[in-house]
Amino acid sequence: MSDLTTRGGASAPDHGHGHGDVPADDLARPLYEGPGALPAADIPHRPRRSDFDPKAARRAERQVSALFLLSMLMVVLFVVAYVAIDPYADVYIPMFGVVGFQTFALGLTFGLGVFCIGAGAIQWAKKLMPDVEVVQERHSLASTSHEDVEAAEQYERGKEESGFAQYKIIRRTLIAALALFPIPLVVMLRDLWSPKNGSFGPSPVELLSTTAWVEDMPIVTDGTYVKIRPEDVPVGGLVSALPENIMEIQEAEHNLNARGKAAIILVRMEPDEIRAQQGDGWDYQGILAYSKICTHVGCPIALYEHRTHHLLCPCHQSTFDLADAGNVIFGPAARRMPQLRIGVNAEGYLVAKAPFAEPIGPSFWERG
Amino acid sequence: MSTTEKVGESVATYVDQRVGSNRFLGRSLKKVFPDHWSFMLGEIALYSFIIVLLTGVFLTLFYKPSMVEVVYDGSYVPLKGVMMSEAYASTLDISFDVRGGLLIRQMHHWAALLFIAAMSVHMFRVFFTGAFRKPREFNWVIGISLITLGLGAGFSGYSLPDDLLSGTGLQIARGIVQAIPIVGTWGAFLLFDGEFPGTEFISRLYGVHILLIPGLILALVTVHLMMVWTQKHTQFPGPGRTNDNVVGYPLMPIYMAKAGGFFFVVFGVTALIGGLVSINPIWIFGPYTPDQVGAGSQPDWYIGWLDGALRIFPNIETVLFGYTISWNIFIPSVIVPGIVFTVAALYPFLEAWVTGDKRDHNLLNRPRNAPTRTGIGVMAITFYFLLFIGGGNDIIAITFDLSINAIIWFLRIAVIVLPPIAFLVTRRICIGLQRRDREKMLHGYESGRILRLPHGEFIEVHEPLSLKERAVLESAIESYRAPLPAPEKVDANGVANKHYRRDMIRYKLSRWFYADDIVPPTRQEIEAGQAHVSHDAALEAPLHEYDEDETVMVPFHGGVLHTAGEPATNREQLEERGGNL
């Protein structure tokens, strides 16, 4: 592994050209016989200023050490910033706007501190370390034929000694045993969805097909949880809503699963603007209730345009026409938005008149 | 020898007697690495991964991977008293109540984005220069695996804060899993411990994000680097560079200083960005609730193309024997990435089969010298970029006052039409460049200078190529390969070729791959051409004598200007320094 070879013309006998030393000021071009024929020592090289000018070398030395010094200074400033700056203070920085003071200062000092070490090291390498390219030979990675034979012999020896070829029954049972042994590891993944209170409960299909909506379940606003009267929803209005018992369910189940399925939106249009619904009279005086969960991949949707009656999904731009039974008019969703049949109860509040007639949310294999 | 060095020496001896490290050091410290800026792209990926690990450890000290609902009582006023998961609350605490926490969080996120970006650019560098060819196919496969794992690491991390944006991403992920035929429903229920969102997913994801994926990445990165070490780095064509050598700088000290320095530079810049530029301001998005959403919900950039595919795919769903197949979800989010990553991983083997090339390749291709491959790469980038635009179509619509519907329709067509066009155009450009290279090899540069010869003839002076240019251009000779010969139906002995059909496909593909390449001139032709050019140029030479400057700059090796009296080659430089490195 010679670092520097001067192979000269001797290494390029194929081409028949000699290749002597070329004086630096000679205008005649050295002959060139293709890559590889050029002696490595004659790889073009231009000296740097710092190679022949001691002043330049000293300047480079100063630059490098200055960068390292700056790094040290920045680390000190970092600690100062950590201790002294109020973590809740803001500061106005031109171009950046009003930003968190401490984060800004910590990032600036830490970043510059680390950066200067790197910049210094690179500058050192570029200016002061030798920039002479050296050559190393590559060696074939493949084993020699002798080594190949050796490997084959060893394999054969092992095969013979173990009797792997001989004991057919052992070989087959071993392979079968090895094939089976991962099964427990896979089986144990079953309880990733674990039984609650010792019982397995409803199947995925049942769970995906039901929501908290049942007949006469009052509708409440999302966020403020107040019951809604029809006159609270003006024409052109939009209300994000939930079943009245949603908070109780959440308390009981300690999760948001019910909310993720039961979320609906109420919109109101002039009754004559409704071109179709999913069931006769499922509206109440022009108030329509649709699931809020997109039938594509399940994003909540409430981008409702009250003049076009379009409902747009912000995730993948599926568009549903709520005046036309929630049908898909654009985008990747394949199924219409499920409608909830609503009415009013004796006290005059809006209620669901029936559960959803079809599963809400994204499709699934068993949905049909 | 200083005291420190003495201590160092005895430590080295102590260790060597136990593990034999000096043998390794002796060989390794002089190991040569070729120098080129594009060889540092992989380093950016490596360094950003290290930064991600370091900052990630800090974050684990404060982050709580729990979906238990708590009432926020931290210092960020606009969320005070709001119900949220502990995961989200602890991320807010890291951002507002741990000094430097926001800096580290933002560094972690920026470095993660950078990690995947650098891997992607590195991959394309390797692709376009043919560095994946024998003997480096395995390392290419490992690289593709690393990118895939990087996407997983990124997406799992993006989801951990449990904010409204990332939660929406999980909701989409749930929808995608659920759309997988047959096993999808159960798959989703197993992942989320029942229905979405459940209470387990964040802690499960946490294990995946901080242990499983980083462990795999670390293992693969180690193998990746060990293979680079063993196989030695590829190099671009240049004077003195062959398929059988490595020309560059030794590990100690130059490569060490440059690569080590670059680590600190990447680290430093990431820290600067982390402190100065906001990323993922989760406090604005709010805590995750499955019935809320924000407009402009986007994944991080590396998932953007998959989200784009999901956005532009037509709404096809079939119900077969009472079972639903959601093609509109399954194809863009499972099939398409599956095909993309599989084809990417297999590409080296496919190309080797088509070209029938079994040689070792340590000298890189210039992209123009492999026009079909370059075309395929640009086609892939075009395809990716169009899907990526799809992933941000709503932001593009509002920023440039366009209609999302129009953008989606444009993309639905463009994603099919534009990549092949990009392929053809790129291939043509490459072939055009090959033609120009051929001209240069035969006739040198057109200098644009007209010279009147003593007998009155006017000639345009052509300048000869420098050594460096010749070495680079003549790499076309090595790169050029004729298409495979047409297979025979029946061989000379009258035996029918059993693999005729397969061989025929291969023959046609090989023709497609190579057929339009420009045949480079032979070395003799180049030599003759350049000699002629040199003769012309020599006619101009006396003009140089009128240069008044004492340090006459003469054109020489590599087209580099030299200062008279100073060394012009490695050898002279070494002699000047007393023969030592």
Next chain:
Amino acid sequence: MKGLVARRRNPIVASMLLLAALLGVGGVYAVATTAAPAEAVATSDQTAIDEGKRLYLEGCSSCHGLNAQGTSNGPTLIGVGAAAVHFQVSTGRMPMAAPAAQAPEKPTDYTEEEVSQMAAYIASLGPGPAIPTAEQLDYSDADIAEGGVLFRINCAQCHQAAGGGGALTNGKYAPSLMEATPQEIYEAMLTGPQNMPVFGDGTLTVEDKQAIIAYVMDLQEAPSPGGLALGRLGPVSEGLFLWAGVMAAFVGIAVWIGIKAR
């Protein structure tokens, strides 16, 4: 609370707050001065109605009809109320300069007085939401956090979590709220301009609306704790910055490392 107090104590924040307070007071004053005649108009001020009608016939009737009954170019204005007129005209959305998917915001040519006169005329045609009173717009006691929750439930889906606006179908869009005044926000929720749905007082009470306004005002003033905000657009602008800024910088540095020193 320590955070808020400390944050607010910073001199720069203080000056910004002062500015905001001045603007707020000015705004409330302006609203108070315009709101008062608007209310009065609804009952008695016939001259204002007449003047409003004259302005209406000049600027609006070509699309909305001579009697505001609506035409194929514009919806009826009977019953839209004074709040709708004030919102549409004072933000320059109406009259529209040219047919478009949606009326863009622009500087208005009408004075506050003219706007209130038109509002009075439209209000006289049929009952509709009145211009909100100073009391309704006073959000000083509102709970910002509650407003944030309501904002994310009712507003963020179109206007984006940071209030930066978002795209709707076929070129329509929900505008940015970064320049919106409390009165504009209130009127918009009340009247549902363009394609924005109406958020009636029955389901989103006056207090709820004030809380939302308080939250939006906080969003407008909020500093960016993490540094340069990149438009608060989320991953798209972050990705753009990563590629155009960070990756480009690293490639530049790599080239610098690779170049031989002179």
